Amino acid sequence: MAAITFITGGARSGKSSFAQQLAESLSERPVYLATARIWDEDFAQRVRRHQSDRDERWQTLEEEKELSKHALGNRVVLMDCVTLWLTNFFHDCDYDLEKALEQAKTEWQKFIDQEVTLIVVSNELGMGVHPENEIARKFADLQGWMNQFIARQANTVYLMVSGIPLKIKE
Known part of the structure; x- marks a missing residue:
């Protein structure tokens, strides 16, 4: 079973950089599991910014939905992010909340x-x-319910506020 650290917070709260630093402190060869679909040029620029934040130590896997098809045993994996991953389910389920969840x-x-x-x-x-x-x-409901589901299973949960990680579960 996975050992899960869940990092949540608002937009531009420092979640990704904190998660990256944590992954790098735990492994010399962390895996970055990217879940985004590139919907437009603005988003493509955001992806490129995130990519430039990672150096050659990182292995990057791109997976829109089927996370389980990747054998990642005994690795440190940074999944960024649940929101983009859920967007793919929500869109592909024709915005049916229950089916996507x-x-x-x-x-x-x-x-x-x-x-x-x-x-x-x-x-x-x-x-x-x-x-x-x-x-x-x-x-927003889908996101909230999935966050609760993951946070209940997580060993550790952080809430990021203005670049400051607040540990709310251990």
């Missing part, structure tokens, strides 16, 4: 059924502006 939970359970040190980055969407439309509200 069920598929994501099933895949997550298969993924963590391996001996891996897993550092997981996510977003706290519910701490921001209340979404103005139904699809955005459904996604």
Whole structure:
């Protein structure tokens, strides 16, 4: 079973850089598990910025949904991020909240059924502006429920606030 460190917080709170530093402190050859789909040029620039933050020590795997198909046993893996991973399920399920949540939970359970040190980055969407439309509200619910699901299983949970990691579960 995976040893899970869950790092959550708002946009630009320092989650990814904290997670990267943690992974580098635990392994000389960490794995970066990227879950993003590139939807537009602005997002492509964000991905390139994240890529430039990592040096040659990192192995990068790109996986939009099927995390469990990668054999990562006995590695330190940084998954960045749950939000982008859930977006792929939500989109592919035609914005059906229950179906996306069920598929994501099933895949997550298969993924963590391996001996891996897993550092997981996510977003706290519910701490921001209340979404103005139904699809955005459904996604915020999906994110919140999946965050709760992962945090319950995590060994350690951090909340990032203005670049400061606050340990809220150990």
